[in-house]
Amino acid sequence: MTMKLRSFFYALTAGVVMLLLLAGGGWFWVNAHSPLTLLQEREVKNPTAAIFVPKQAPAMISLLVNPDRLAALQQVVVEPQKRGRAIAQFQQLENSLLFNLGLDYQRDIQPWIDDELTLAVTSLDVDRNPENAAQPGYLLIFTTNEPQAAQEQVYSRRMSADSADLVVESYQGVNLTYQPSNPGGKKVADDTESRPIPDTLTSAIVGDRFVLYANHPKVLRNAINTVQVADLSLAEDPDYQQLLQSLTEPRIGFSVVNLPALAAWISNQPIPNRESFEASKSLALTLSLTPQGLLAQTAIPRSKSSLEPITPVLSQPVGALQYIPAQSALAIAGVDLNQFWRQLSTRLEADENLNSLLNQGIAWFKSRWGIQLPKEIFSWVEGDYALSWFPRSDGPNPDWIFVAQRGKNDQAIDGIEHLDIVAQQQGLNVGELPFADRTITAWTKLVTAKALKNRQDGLLSLQAQVQGVHTTVGDYEVFATSIEAMDAALNGVKDSLLHNPRFQNAIAALPTQNDGYLYINWLESQPLLERQIPIVRVVELIGQPLFDHLRSLTITSYGVNQGVQQSKLFFQWVDQSSS
Incomplete structure (x- = not known):
């Protein structure tokens, strides 16, 4: 045979x-x-x-x-x-x-x-x-x-x-x-020693x-x-x-x-x-x-040198999720981003490959936005926070929504004001605009545009292209990459992840005490993930029976017990959530 x-x-x-x-x-x-x-x-x-x-x-x-x-x-x-x-x-x-x-x-x-x-x-x-x-x-x-x-x-x-x-x-x-x-004493090749x-x-x-x-x-x-x-x-x-x-x-x-x-x-x-x-x-x-x-x-x-127990920091869903729309393709929520970053950096110091990969991500963000994440964002986010990947109806690339608790923390207030200064240093115009019943701060870039069809002079016009907006809502600062995304975030209080029955089902099987969530709405994020991360198609092929029925994936960690970091992943099915 x-x-x-x-x-x-x-x-x-x-x-x-x-x-x-x-x-x-x-x-x-x-x-x-x-x-x-x-x-x-x-x-x-x-x-x-x-x-x-x-x-x-x-x-x-x-x-x-x-x-x-x-x-x-x-x-x-x-x-x-x-x-x-x-x-x-x-x-x-x-x-x-x-x-x-x-x-x-x-x-x-x-x-x-x-x-x-x-x-x-x-x-x-x-x-x-x-x-x-x-x-x-x-x-x-x-x-x-x-x-x-x-x-x-x-x-x-x-x-x-x-x-x-x-x-x-x-x-x-x-x-x-x-x-x-x-078999049968057949002669083998002379170079066998170089082969397995x-x-x-x-x-x-x-x-x-x-x-x-x-x-x-x-x-x-x-x-x-x-x-x-x-x-x-x-x-x-x-x-x-x-x-x-x-x-x-x-x-x-x-x-x-x-x-x-x-x-x-x-x-x-x-x-x-x-x-x-x-x-x-x-x-x-x-x-x-x-x-x-x-x-x-x-x-x-964990390593033998760090066997002390670490208790989960959350006992209820993150409040910042009230500003994350239920239609989000992906959401991350937690508390004290500053402490999380410090712990992650310390753990990865001994792993050259992972540390290099993380630094590449930080460098890419700086080259794209001119922002040093650890210093200019992570350092002042000590309350709860949430990040959303929000699909756009008019293009393939998604919008981002970032929500951070600011409270009465002077460091948070100074950090938010510093981001406006960074935007100006990048050549953007920073100004306030009326939006619904509030005022928002917009980062805009002037671009040239073709004249309207009914114009006969062929002149070019200048338009203000929105690069980002932010505003204060109660105890939180809400950032978004477009006016549409900001509108979805502010209206999301009525239809947010925090109050969405499907999201509640997605976290029901996970520990109540945890360190936050990574939530992937597979029905919304599948086209985006396939386009942005090609290996996703390979994973889908291997796990086709799973992905055929998948509505969402939720991941959480819940502390360290007896030297072991524990996490759970929950796969929610389309049939279950629609029942």
Whole structure:
């Protein structure tokens, strides 16, 4: 059987992610008499297959529910006219996952698979030989409650297909089955030492519970060594256990990654000198189903030197959101932007790449607007604030709305006046204009324009082009990049995010005590994000089952507990919000 195993395992990674995303279809219309209980389960499951994964593994991702239950749930919750498409999605996914293995899901896997599927990148180089190209090690683990049926599939079908060259190797009491990379003693090329070791699909059954596949016998031998020596296993690692304890939501999916090693793998960069699992360099994520949507919980450990708890700063939604229109494509809200910036800068000092990326963003803003964000805006915003990306009906580029609490803070008042001075230094005219029942400050630029059609003299006229406006409303200063955006902000008090039922649904599953929100209105922001950030199209392609139903995404962090930074992401569905 000819297989392109590397392509298979890349496809498998995307497939497992898609299974988790397809699970997000299960959010609605499941009544108390339904045999499908995924939405009612409260068990906190952990990947049992982690006992085979070394603690230095770059990445592990697990599906913690039987795929058939997800498929059945999808059929219950999807509208009748869309069920055919949902069935086709699952069948296409099953075929793409197992095609290169020569397996058929319904025939070869469904009779014995239980409730866990785990995929791990166990090493960035299987043979750790610097003289040849790096070959990652991939390990795929199924759990089974039908060991006899699993044995028949793993051995009987492979024996019938590959009996001519099949090898059955006994290792530590476990039979490894594989086809040698050089069957029949065929001569290999002289430059083999410069190439990665060949992919060789290897399978094994361990005990009566686990079915393992790998892309080389060495990967399975290492997995067996790992399970027999507890100190080698990810499951027994104290840092890994700390992550598990901090993730308390019931879950259908779990993932943990070693960030430096994973970044090296994705970017094809040199392998880190130390591929060890270190809490300060790791990220864990769970996915859970709720009646309202799909909830993700993340854990990012802080460094060992900063284990003191950090309490969330908010206990209710940010007041500045009352001036953010409900139609906003994107909104960010929080409190004390000055302190947040100081904390972020301190944390990124040790990370050269992220620090450089942040500085590039600051430099771009200065070149575009002539404003030094940290000094001229962040420094005086110590109350609550909100930032909005507001779509325009007359052009592709959105408007911006920024709201900051000013109160009686002299520093805030001075900071706002200083922005008018900066605008003048940029060659803009600063003046006051009547607007509805108030006066606004406008930053304008004089530009030439063609004469009106009914003018016969062909003379050019001067027009004042608005670059930005701001005004004081109660305890807040509202900034906008156009008159239209300012009008939407001031009228937004009647139809603002703060009072919008869809936004209230979007934050209902998130902790009441938090550090603020990042809210993406997917229905409004999709065209803008696709145009401004091309990689969004790639993400959409991978997660199509999710984005087909997505209305909004809301993200919040809620402090540091026992040295772990905790955050949640909530995916709100169109059907739920329109019900």
